Structure formats: structure tokens, C-alpha cells
Amino acid sequence: MAPSSQPRRAAVIGGNRIPFARANGTYAKAFNQDMLTAALDGLVARFGLAGESLGEVAAGAVLKHSRDFNLTRESVLGSSLAATTPAYDVQQACGTGLEATVLVANKVALRQVDSAVAGGADTASDAPIAVSEGLRETLLALNRARTAGQRAKALARIRPAHLVPDVPRNVEPRTGLSMGEHMAQTAARWAVSRLAQDELAAASHRNLAAAYERGFFDDLVTPFAGLSRDENLRPDSSVEKLARLKPVFGKGEGATMTAGNSTPLTDGASVVLLSSDEWAAERGLPVLAYVVDAQTAAVDYVTGQEGLLMAPAYALPRLLERHGMKLQDFELVEIHEAFASTVLCTLAAWESEDFCRTRLGLEAPIGELDRSRLNVNGSSLAAGHPFAATGGRIVASLAKMLHEKGTGARGLISICAAGGQGVMAILEAA
Amino acid sequence: MAGAYARLVNSPVGTRLAGQLGLPRPVPLRRYAVGEPLVHGAVLLGGPEPAVLGARVGELLAREGVVVVGEVAEAVGGRVAAVVADLGAVERPGDLDVLRAVVAPALSSLQPSGRVVVLGRSPGQAREVAQAAARRALEGITRSIGKELRSGATANLVLVDDGAEGNLDATVRFLLSGRSAYVDGQVVRVGTGTPVQPDDWTRPLSGKVAVVTGAARGIGAAIARVLARDGATVVCVDLPEAGDSLAGTANVVGGTALQLDVTAADAGRRILDHARRRHGGLDIVVHNAGITRDRLLANLDDSRWRSVLEVNLGSILRMNEVLLGDDGIRDGGHLVLVSSIAGIAGNRGQVNYAASKAGVIGVVDALSVDERLRARGITVNAVAPGFIETEMTAKVPFATREAGRLLNSLNQGGLPVDVAETIAWLSQDANAGVTGNVVRVCGQSLLGA
Ligand SMILES: NC(=O)c1ccc[n+]([C@@H]2O[C@H](COP(=O)([O-])OP(=O)(O)OC[C@H]3O[C@@H](n4cnc5c(N)ncnc54)[C@H](O)[C@@H]3O)[C@@H](O)[C@H]2O)c1
Numbered sequence: 028m029a030p031s032s033q034p035r036r037a038a039v040i041g042g043n044r045i046p047f048a049r050a051n052g053t054y055a056k057a058f059n060q061d062m063l064t065a066a067l068d069g070l071v072a073r074f075g076l077a078g079e080s081l082g083e084v085a086a087g088a089v090l091k092h093s094r095d096f097n098l099t100r101e102s103v104l105g106s107s108l109a110a111t112t113p114a115y116d117v118q119q120a121c122g123t124g125l126e127a128t129v130l131v132a133n134k135v136a137l138r139q140v141d142s143a144v145a146g147g148a149d150t151a152s153d154a155p156i157a158v159s160e161g162l163r164e165t166l167l168a169l170n171r172a173r174t175a176g177q178r179a180k181a182l183a184r185i186r187p188a189h190l191v192p193d194v195p196r197n198v199e200p201r202t203g204l205s206m207g208e209h210m211a212q213t214a215a216r217w218a219v220s221r222l223a224q225d226e227l228a229a230a231s232h233r234n235l236a237a238a239y240e241r242g243f244f245d246d247l248v249t250p251f252a253g254l255s256r257d258e259n260l261r262p263d264s265s266v267e268k269l270a271r272l273k274p275v276f277g278k279g280e281g282a283t284m285t286a287g288n289s290t291p292l293t294d295g296a297s298v299v300l301l302s303s304d305e306w307a308a309e310r311g312l313p314v315l316a317y318v319v320d321a322q323t324a325a326v327d328y329v330t331g332q333e334g335l336l337m338a339p340a341y342a343l344p345r346l347l348e349r350h351g352m353k354l355q356d357f358e359l360v361e362i363h364e365a366f367a368s369t370v371l372c373t374l375a376a377w378e379s380e381d382f383c384r385t386r387l388g389l390e391a392p393i394g395e396l397d398r399s400r401l402n403v404n405g406s407s408l409a410a411g412h413p414f415a416a417t418g419g420r421i422v423a424s425l426a427k428m429l430h431e432k433g434t435g436a437r438g439l440i441s442i443c444a445a446g447g448q449g450v451m452a453i454l455e456a457a
Numbered sequence: 458m459a460g461a462y463a464r465l466v467n468s469p470v471g472t473r474l475a476g477q478l479g480l481p482r483p484v485p486l487r488r489y490a491v492g493e494p495l496v497h498g499a500v501l502l503g504g505p506e507p508a509v510l511g512a513r514v515g516e517l518l519a520r521e522g523v524v525v526v527g528e529v530a531e532a533v534g535g536r537v538a539a540v541v542a543d544l545g546a547v548e549r550p551g552d553l554d555v556l557r558a559v560v561a562p563a564l565s566s567l568q569p570s571g572r573v574v575v576l577g578r579s580p581g582q583a584r585e586v587a588q589a590a591a592r593r594a595l596e597g598i599t600r601s602i603g604k605e606l607r608s609g610a611t612a613n614l615v616l617v618d619d620g621a622e623g624n625l626d627a628t629v630r631f632l633l634s635g636r637s638a639y640v641d642g643q644v645v646r647v648g649t650g651t652p653v654q655p656d657d658w659t660r661p662l663s664g665k666v667a668v669v670t671g672a673a674r675g676i677g678a679a680i681a682r683v684l685a686r687d688g689a690t691v692v693c694v695d696l697p698e699a700g701d702s703l704a705g706t707a708n709v710v711g712g713t714a715l716q717l718d719v720t721a722a723d724a725g726r727r728i729l730d731h732a733r734r735r736h737g738g739l740d741i742v743v744h745n746a747g748i749t750r751d752r753l754l755a756n757l758d759d760s761r762w763r764s765v766l767e768v769n770l771g772s773i774l775r776m777n778e779v780l781l782g783d784d785g786i787r788d789g790g791h792l793v794l795v796s797s798i799a800g801i802a803g804n805r806g807q808v809n810y811a812a813s814k815a816g817v818i819g820v821v822d823a824l825s826v827d828e829r830l831r832a833r834g835i836t837v838n839a840v841a842p843g844f845i846e847t848e849m850t851a852k853v854p855f856a857t858r859e860a861g862r863l864l865n866s867l868n869q870g871g872l873p874v875d876v877a878e879t880i881a882w883l884s885q886d887a888n889a890g891v892t893g894n895v896v897r898v899c900g901q902s903l904l905g906a
Contacts, residue, residue, distance in 0.1 A: 072708050242721070249700040255698045311737065
């Protein structure tokens with residue numbers, strides 16, 4: 028390799044998101060494109076990028092209308108960035124935002140771009156509704172029909188049942204089980220208590236509220252549609268209040284998962300700005316952190332061999348090995364709170380000697396994580412989880428938190444995703 | 458801009474009625490657009506010898522290619538765009554008569570949005586009582602002319618300190634141009650200082666870094682736009698809750714958005730760090746963020762009292778400690794505060810607001826004579842807007858609002874851009890001679906006049 032093509036560090040400059048709203052709440056009428064554009068415009072304003080042509084923008088949405096086939100590029104065109112900024116869509120379920128970050132970080136590292144934005148948007152309020160398969164087949168036949176007779180014949184095939192639309196549901200296509208039901212199985216397997224889940228949820232709200240109060244989000248969040256804080260945030264949430272809620276996932280006595288310790292459906296968008304050191308220095312932009320490495324993993328949840336949301340547990344040892352690190356070396360750890368039990372099961376797995384030996388092939392367990400390093404400014408249980416927007420939220424917040432810790436501090440991000448997948452990344456304070 | 462009254466008197470029926478009744482008729486004001494000439498027509502220049510200031514203005518006008526005449530009859534079509542009268546030489550009240558001879562014939566020949574600019578010497582520097590009286594008389598004359606003028610024309614007085622003759626240009630340019638559309642009946646005092654003329658008068662703030670607080674909307678957003686248009690890089694500051702409109706402003710002006718509450722203890726430090734880090738320094742600070750929490754004094758609660766004083770005044774004092782520190786605003790920089798005519802005249806139901814806005818003037822008074830700042834060439838001025846059409850004034854009850862629009866010599870409310878243009882002028886290096894001024898942007902409002 029010529030010296031100029033040596034890989035370089037990809038810097039995280041900062042991020043921006045709009046406050047997350049509960050589904051059918053404040054953003055009920057907003058489209059993914061509106062939200063992603065707003066998130067971009069806030070980022071552009073924060074970093075003075077109006078009219079600039081960036082290397083690229085990679086973002087995506089999990090719930091996507093067919094009209095949004097070019098969501099990210101359309102959002103760029105609607106934003107204050109130069110129209111000469113290329114863009115494309117990325118999708119890896121709830122891992123979308125983090126995967127997009129890894130993707131553009133790699134491009135920066137490989138000198139394919141000097142600057143890039145990664146992000147995602149999702150709306151559970153404006154979910155695409157598809158026509159039923161029967162109606163779709165009929166309409167396609169109608170489209171192919173050449174004569175009036177053929178058309179009449181095609182139309183005659185429509186049945187009342189065909190007119191019931193297909194609303195997307197949060198279920199795994201291969202098991203027919205919702206994510207919550209899957210998680211309930213895993214939670215039962217790891218015997219995660221209701222109290223532990225409620226405590227984690229209460230801490231998430233408490234930490235997020237405190238971070239807002241401290242002004243932590245002043246340069247991470249830009250209001251949208253009249254909302255300036257996450258709509259799901261309950262600063263007065265407590266274990267006692269959460270204990271009153273009825274379980275919604277799992278069955279019978281052992282059911283522990285409630286609407287309080289599960290993430291609600293949410294609308295929102297987030298973006299992260301990455302670049303080379305030089306690009307940042309030219310603009311006087313301080314670097315918060317660097318993307319050190321990333322790892323994805325997937326599990327076989329279909330046969331029931333592993334829990335749907337357990338893939339991150341498998342990604343970690345590969346990362347640790349590559350960097351000669353221990354879990355305990357991270358000063359901050361962000362584990363996306365799809366459900367409180369997701370976090371607790373993952374931590375339990377890492378502590379389990381049996382799991383680490385038989386499943387991860389490790390001689391010793393990964394061990395315990397100092398909980399004071401976990402999700403210190405709150406996570407998805409409080410903020411909400413607009414699927415593709417969660418990665419950007421975490422990357423930007425963690426980069427800032429690490430920066431506050433001081434040069435060299437490392438942080439870990441773990442995000443589970445539908446389809447039995449997981450995405451992980453390591454950031455290091457600049 | 459058009460209030461209910463303006464719409465009525467400018468309707469076909471209303472026009473006739475207003476004419477018959479002799480009611481005031483608001484006209485659209487001449488406002489600056491990039492590349493516009495200073496004036497659209499000839500300028501009548503006169504005054505008793507030695508007209509040192511007039512000569513200076515004559516040179517300026519010649520450079521700008523403006524036709525200068527000594528009598529209305531010399532002007533094409535018998536109309537003039539402006540009258541500049543140099544009364545710098547008056548020694549005693551008897552000398553003032555010349556002004557009548559120079560200005561009076563021109564008034565009826567003044568174009569719409571015409572200008573009367575009277576030049577004089579500072580009464581405070583007069584050698585004799587009679588001279589002080591004569592000099593001060595110019596103020597009464599100019600303000601009265603302002604009230605007699607019609608069709609958007611304005612009259613302003615420029616008082617020049619001894620030795621500051623060379624510092625006149627930026628002010629005369631401002632007053633003649635469409636930038637001063639809503640500045641009427643004002644006295645601007647030009648002192649010593651070291652003005653630096655810009656290379657390009659369409660970008661007088663080129664290369665400068667400015668901070669504007671309260672930039673999300675209203676007057677602040679207009680200030681950001683005008684400073685950027687004049688060449689400055691603008692840091693736009695507003696509350697985190699206003700972040701989306703703030704981003705809109707920042708992106709339109711190609712600046713940066715900084716979401717912060719100006720009352721935060723570290724607001725000044727964060728502003729300065731941002732400006733230095735991102736833009737390499739800080740040249741211009743505009744303290745514009747402000748709130749009203751109106752109540753009659755008898756009903757004024759603690760929170761309304763305190764929040765207004767804190768946002769409109771306390772925060773400025775605190776931020777200034779950092780912004781005016783040695784590593785703060787650069788030498789030769791400019792600080793502009795936004796006061797209000799309520800701070801001059803007082804206002805019913807606005808004891809808290811008037812306190813804060815009068816306090817702002819106190820800040821200007823003190824800082825403009827601060828030896829350290831003077832040595833560093835930093836100017837400190839304030840604008841005091843009158844009735845400006847914004848969301849703040851849209852909250853004012855209808856009758857009061859209509860009155861606010863009409864009770865001034867221009868018979869209309871001003872626009873945010875009018876305040877912004879005035880601030881941009883006070884931010885020019887070319888205007889370094891002007892410090893310690895409080896310039897009202899009020900269309901010569903009757904309030905506090
Ligand atoms: N509109 C008028 O007629 C008028 C007249 C005289 C003076 N003024 C003054 O002009 C200035 C601007 O007024 P406007 O009419 O544009 O008002 P506005 O209410 O439209 O805008 C004021 C801006 O200041 C921001 N702001 C308020 N508190 C803040 C804080 N603590 N930190 C940061 N930003 C804060 C607001 O969010 C808002 O964006 C104010 O100082 C006001 O007192 C206005």
C-alpha cells in the first residue's frame with residue numbers, strides 16, 4: 028500500500044436528533060423524510076455545514092413506505108446540505124443506525140470519503156400499510172390485462188377479505204412471535220426478575236431526565252414539531268409505580284415484562300457526523316471520539332437454539348479478543364434497552380461461566396459489568412426507540428460522554444436487532 | 458407590516474377619506490437591498506462656511522457618484538433625494554437662520570423616503586454658552602423637521618466631536634441609505650476612534666465573526682440575516698427549546714447554531730469557546746435575547762419580575778465579564794445591546810421590562826467610557842426599538858398595538874430588518890467613532906420622545 032492509502036482514524040464530530048415521540052403522539056402526522064430532514068438540518072446548523080457537499084450520507088428506516096425508496100437522498104435534497112452530497116439507504120432492522128455509522132466510518136478510514144453522516148429515522152405512527160396478498164395479485168393481473176374482458180375477469184376475483192389491509196406487526200416472520208414474546212422466553216430462561224427489570228427502567232428515566240436537566244442534550248437534540256424532550260420520558264418514574272403495571276408479554280405467573288420495562292413504539296430520527304481528522308481541523312470542529320472497531324453477530328433463534336435478541340452477547344468476545352480487552356476495561360457501556368430484560372439477559376450471559384464456555388467458547392466468563400458505567404444518561408426505555416434512529420442516538424451521546432471522560436476513554440455500544448442479529452462498536456475518546 | 462389602520466387608509470375609499478380628514482398615510486419605506494445606491498437622486502448640500510463636515514460629505518457623495526446640488530432648481534425634475542445641512546459653524550443662535558434658508562425650500566421637493574441629515578458639533582465641546590445653545594438648538598430643529606416630513610422621509614442629526622471629522626462617513630452613509638428606514642428624529646454622536654473603511658461597502662462586515670443571542674426568530678433572526686449579508690460569520694444563539702427555528706436561521710445565513718440559555722452561569726464562556734474554536738475569534742456581540750412578562754406593578758409577582766431582569770439584563774452583565782475579557786472580543790470589536798423605548802419612556806404594565814431596558818442603557822453608558830475598552834477600540838452602543846412587528850408585539854392587545862403603529866412620524870410599525878440594519882451599522886469597523894450611543898429605531902415614536 029502507498030502511504031497515502033494507509034487506513035486512518037474515523038472521527039465522530041457530533042450528532043443530532045429530534046426528540047423521540049411516542050407512536051401516534053406528537054409526530055403522528057410526520058413522515059420519515061420530514062424527521063430525517065429535520066435531524067440533518069439541525070446537524071448542519073450545529074456544525075455550520077449549510078451549502079457544504081459532504082462525502083456521503085447513509086441512513087435508513089425499518090418501517091418504510093415504497094415511496095421512500097430513496098429516503099436518505101430525498102432527505103439530503105430537502106436539507107441545507109449541498110445537493111451534490113450523495114446518499115443511500117441502509118437497513119439492518121434496529122441495527123440500522125449503528126451499522127450505517129460503521130459503514131461510513133470504514134469509508135472514512137479507507138479514505139474513500141473525508142466526511143459523512145450516518146443515521147436513521149422511523150415512524151411507527153406513519154407505518155406503511157400494504158394491501159392484502161390476494162388484492163395485490165388481482166391488481167397486478169389487472170395491470171397486465173389487455174382487453175376489457177380480461178380486466179372484468181380480473182376485477183371479478185376481488186373478495187371482501189382481500190380488502191383487509193396488511194398492517195405491519197412487530198413479529199418475526201419465521202416464528203410468528205412478536206419480539207416481546209421472544210424476549211419473554213429468553214427472560215424466563217435467564218430467570219430475570221421483575222424487580223430487576225423495573226429498577227433498570229426507573230434508572231433509565233432518572234438518568235435521561237438528569238441528563239436533560241444538566242443540559243447534556245443541548246448540543247445533541249434539536250426540537251421538532253413543538254417537542255423539545257423525549258415524549259416517553261417520565262422523570263417521576265419509580266420502581267413502585269412501575270411495579271403496578273400488568274405484564275404484557277409472557278404467560279402466567281412467570282410473566283415479568285410490562286409496558287414500563289419494554290420500549291414503546293416510537294417516532295424519531297437521528298444523525299451522526301463523522302470525518303477525518305483533517306476535515307474536522309479545517310473547520311475548527313473538535314473531535315469527540317474515534318470509531319475503533321465494530322462487530323456484528325447473528326444467532327439461530329428460529330430453532331429456539333438461542334434467544335432472538337442475544338446476538339450481541341456473541342459479538343463481544345470477538346471484539347475483546349481483537350483488542351486484547353476485557354469488558355471491564357470500558358469506562359462506559361451502552362446496551363440498547365429494547366426491553367429491560369434484553370440488557371439483563373445479556374449481562375447475565377456474560378457473567379455465566381456455562382454460557383461463556385459452551386456458547387462463546389471462552390475459558391473464563393466475561394464477567395460482571397460495573398453498573399455505574401451502564402447507560403449512564405438513560406437509554407431506550409426512557410427515550411424510546413424509533414428503530415433505525417437508536418444507533419445514531421447512542422453513538423453521538425456516547426462520543427460526547429467519552430469526550431467528557433478524557434482522551435483514551437473507551438466505550439462499548441451494543442444493539443440487538445430483529446432477525447436474531449446484533450451490532451457492536453467500540454468508540455474511544457479523542 | 459400593514460395594520461388595520463394602514464389597510465383602511467390605503468384602500469380606495471380610505472385614501473379619499475384620509476385625504477379629506479388630513480389623516481396620516483403610511484407609505485412603504487425605502488429599504489436597502491444589496492447593491493442599491495445610497496440615494497436615488499440628487500443630494501442638496503449646504504450650510505455656512507467653513508463647512509468642514511459638509512465638504513467631507515461632499516467627497517463621500519462624489520466617490521459614490523451621487524449628484525450634489527446647491528439649490529433644488531439644479532436637480533433634475535426639481536426633486537432631491539436628500540438634504541444635508543452642515544451647521545457645524547454656528548456660533549450663536551442667530552446663525553441658525555441659515556438652516557431655514559438651506560433646508561426649508563427643499564422640504565417640499567423631497568422624494569418619498571427622502572432624508573434630511575443635519576450635521577453639527579457637540580454642544581458639550583462648545584467654547585461658549587451661546588455656542589452650546591446654538592449647537593443644542595439643532596436637536597430641536599431636526600426633531601421638529603422629522604415630525605413635519607411626510608411620505609417616509611426622515612430627519613436625523615449627527616453631532617461630531619472635535620477631531621472626529623474623519624469619522625463621519627459610515628454614519629452619513631447609514632442615514633442617507635435605505636438601511637436607516639425606521640430611524641427618525643435621532644441624534645448620533647460621532648467621536649474619535651480609528652475607523653477602518655471596508656474594501657467593499659456592500660460587505661462592510663467581511664471576515665468578522667458575530668454572535669447574536671435570541672436569533673431563532675423575530676428581530677434576532679433578522680439581525681443574523683443582515684450581519685451575514687454584510688459579510689459576517691454569525692453564531693446564532695437561542696434557547697434549546699427554540700432549536701428548530703434557530704437551526705433554520707443558522708442554515709439560511711450559513712452560520713452555526715448554539716443552543717443555550719443566556720442566563721446559564723457559563724453562557725459567556727460557551728459562546729466565546731464556540732466562536733474561537735469554530736470561527737477563530739469574536740468581533741461582534743449583539744445582546745438581543747429578551748422577554749416580556751407584563752403586569753401592573755401591583756400584580757407583578759416575583760417570577761415575572763426576576764425572569765425579565767435576569768434574561769434582559771443580568772445575563773448580559775454576566776456574559777460581558779467573559780466576552781469583554783482579555784481573551785474575549787477582539788480589539789476593535791463591537792458590542793451592541795438591544796434596549797427599548799420602554800426603557801426610555803417607561804410603559805404601563807412594564808415596570809420589570811422598562812427596568813431591564815433602562816438598565817441596558819446604563820450598561821452602555823458605563824462601558825463606553827471604560828478606559829480599558831476604549832484603549833482596545835471596542836465600541837459599545839444600544840438600539841432602542843419602538844414598535845416593531847414581531848411575535849412579541851403580536852401579543853400586545855389590539856388597540857395598544859394599533860396605537861403603537863401610528864403614534865410615530867412614519868405612521869407605521871417598523872420591521873425587524875430595520876433594527877437589524879441599525880445594529881449592522883453599529884457593528885462596522887468603519888463606524889469606530891460611534892460609541893456610547895443609544896439609537897432609537899422607532900420611526901420617531903411619540904413615546905419617550
Ligand atoms: N418587537 C418589538 O417591538 C421590540 C421593541 C423593543 C425592544 N425589543 C427587543 O428586541 C429583542 C428581540 O425581540 P423580538 O420582538 O424579536 O422578540 P421574540 O420574542 O420574537 O424573540 C426573542 C428571542 O429571544 C429568545 N430568548 C428568550 N429568552 C432567552 C434566553 N434566556 N436565552 C436565549 N434566548 C432567549 C427567544 O427564544 C426568542 O427567540 C428583545 O430584547 C426585545 O426586548 C423588541
